[in-house]
Every structure is written in structure tokens, then in C-alpha cells.
Amino acid sequence: MNAIELNHISKKYKEFQVEDVSFTVPKGYITGFIGPNGSGKSTIIRMILDAVRPDEGDIRIFYEPNHKAHLREKIGFVYDTLHIYEDFNLKKAKAFISEVYPSWDDELYQKYVDRFELPERKKLKKFSKGMKMKASLLFALSHRPELIIMDEPTAGLDPIFRRELLDELQNLMINENQSIFFSTHITQDLDQIADHIVFIYKGRLQFQKTIDEIRSKFFLVKGQTNQLDADLKKILKGYKKTSQNFTGLYEGDPSIFEGLEDEFIIEQATLEDIMYYTTRRERAK
Numbered sequence: 001m002n003a004i005e006l007n008h009i010s011k012k013y014k015e016f017q018v019e020d021v022s023f024t025v026p027k028g029y030i031t032g033f034i035g036p037n038g039s040g041k042s043t044i045i046r047m048i049l050d051a052v053r054p055d056e057g058d059i060r061i062f063y064e065p066n067h068k069a070h071l072r073e074k075i076g077f078v079y080d081t082l083h084i085y086e087d088f089n090l091k092k093a094k095a096f097i098s099e100v101y102p103s104w105d106d107e108l109y110q111k112y113v114d115r116f117e118l119p120e121r122k123k124l125k126k127f128s129k130g131m132k133m134k135a136s137l138l139f140a141l142s143h144r145p146e147l148i149i150m151d152e153p154t155a156g157l158d159p160i161f162r163r164e165l166l167d168e169l170q171n172l173m174i175n176e177n178q179s180i181f182f183s184t185h186i187t188q189d190l191d192q193i194a195d196h197i198v199f200i201y202k203g204r205l206q207f208q209k210t211i212d213e214i215r216s217k218f219f220l221v222k223g224q225t226n227q228l229d230a231d232l233k234k235i236l237k238g239y240k241k242t243s244q245n246f247t248g249l250y251e252g253d254p255s256i257f258e259g260l261e262d263e264f265i266i267e268q269a270t271l272e273d274i275m276y277y278t279t280r281r282e283r284a285k
């Protein structure tokens with residue numbers, strides 16, 4: 001079952017384009033959306049939410065075209081800025097927002113207000129960046145959405161709350177079978193909680209893989225620069241070298257390095273390594 005499906009999505013702006021992007025967000029899992037600055041993550045999220053129309057392709061949410069109005073109720077959206085009139089305080093904002101969602105859960109709202117330690121009577125414009133993010137989460141979660149879509153939800157949060165939030169998201173997925181799709185630059189968050197990763201770069205899909213596939217297929221190869229010959233360069237997805245040593249990214253079965261333990265060090269690659277070395281090679285093209 002898929003919560004979201006993108007089929008051959010293209011969108012052209014003057015100086016940037018999303019090119020033929022297809023991927024799925026499976027139901028009941030956490031999917032992380034990664035890519036360097038300006039890769040098109042926010043643009044794609046806006047297209048999923050029907051705030052921007054693609055030039056080509058179609059997007060489905062729970063197997064329905066994403067522009068169907070009733071899908072709004074099923075989605076909790078967290079953006080990096082609050083889209084609420086900022087002269088309001090939480091109480092007043094809640095009065096408006098709760099009216100929009102038939103599934104609004106007041107008890108849950110109260111639980112999150114307490115847990116997030118948010119003042120209910122302070123004007124939203126006087127909230128700090130992190131408080132605004134928490135308020136955005138509060139409203140998104142309190143109507144019990146089946147699908148949570150977030151654009152960099154952990155940006156601006158202190159590390160303690162960030163971890164609490166990640167735990168909370170994991171609980172939502174496990175206990176309520178919710179599907180979560182979120183973009184982030186903090187790839188360690190995803191190493192911790194994501195089941196699937198969608199990686200885009202310069203408006204093109206690099207890959208969609210499960211975390212397990214990534215763990216079993218991506219490795220760092222380290223050795224001395226004089227060992228970095230043409231054959232090795234060919235099989236690496238990218239590398240960095242000094243006059244003495246090199247580190248490269250290898251995708252595939254690590255057994256090809258068996259018996260070469262004295263010559264190379266093979267280590268599991270993190271998501272950050274994968275992004276760094278993949279885009280390094282792209283940049284050098």
C-alpha cells in the first residue's frame with residue numbers, strides 16, 4: 001500500500017526544473033526526503049500538497065488524485081514557517097483550525113500543548129522559531145491525520161526536543177499506523193528513524209531505497225592515494241583524495257574487497273557520506 005505516488009512529475013521554472021521524478025511513499029512507514037540545498041524538495045512537497053501544479057505527470061494520495069478536497073482532512077502538514085495569522089494566540093488559532101477538521105481531537109491538542117510547553121495566550125508573532133515549529137506540529141498532529149508531510153520539521157529545534165519529536169513520530173507510526181514523509185538536512189535523524197529514503201539532486205531522483213538496502217549496499221573505501229587506480233575510480237561513485245589518502249563511496253557487494261583487508265578499510269557509509277560523495281561526483285562532471 002502506498003500513501004503517496006508520484007508518476008513522472010516534471011515542473012519547469014526559469015532557472016530550475018524538476019525532471020521526470022517518480023517515487024512512492026509507502027503506507028505505515030517513515031520516509032525521509034533528502035537532497036542538497038535547492039534540489040527541489042520543497043517544490044515537490046508543494047506539488048504533493050497541490051499548492052503548485054506539475055507541468056507533467058500525476059500525483060496520487062491514497063490512490064486518489066492529490067487535488068481531491070477531502071484528502072486535506074487526511075493530511076497533517078508541517079511547514080518551516082507558520083501559516084496562521086500571527087496576531088492570534090494559540091487558543092484563537094485553535095478555535096479556527098479545529099473547525100476545519102471533523103477529526104479534530106481536543107484532548108490530543110491539550111496533550112501536545114503541555115508536552116511541547118507552549119504558552120496558549122502569547123501572540124504567535126512573539127513565538128521563537130522553535131516555538132513556531134512546535135505550534136505548526138501541534139496543529140498538524142491534533143486532527144489525527146493519516147499522512148504527515150513535513151518540510152524540514154526539525155530545523156530550528158533544540159537537540160532535546162528534536163529527539164523527543166523523533167520518538168513521537170516513531171510512536172505515531174507504530175501505534176497509529178500513520179505514514180510520515182519529511183524532508184531534512186539532518187540526516188542523522190533519518191539514520192535513526194526512517195524506513196525509506198528518497199534522495200533527489202538538481203531536480204532529479206537519485207534513488208529511492210529502504211534503510212536496510214542502504215546499509216547493506218553503500219560503503220566507504222579508504223586507502224592510500226597511490227592505490228586509487230583507474231579501475232578503482234571507475235567503480236567508486238565519488239571520491240576525495242589528498243596526496244596521501246583517499247576515501248571513496250562504493251555501492252554494491254562489499255565482498256569484492258575480501259582478502260584486501262591489508263590494503264583498504266571498508267566502512268558502512270552514512271546518509272551524509274552518500275549525499276556528499278554522490279553529489280561531489282556530479283559536481284565534477
Ligand SMILES: Nc1ncnc2c1ncn2[C@@H]1O[C@H](COP(=O)(O)OP(=O)(O)OP(=O)(O)O)[C@@H](O)[C@H]1O
Nearest residue numbers: 013014015016035036037038039040041042043044
Ligand atoms: N516559484 C518559483 N519560481 C521560480 N523558481 C522557483 C520557484 N520555487 C522554487 N524555485 C527554484 O527551485 C529551486 C529548488 O528550490 P526548492 O526550495 O524546491 O529546493 P529545496 O531542495 O527545498 O532546497 P532547500 O534544501 O535549500 O530548502 C531553487 O533554485 C528555487 O529558486
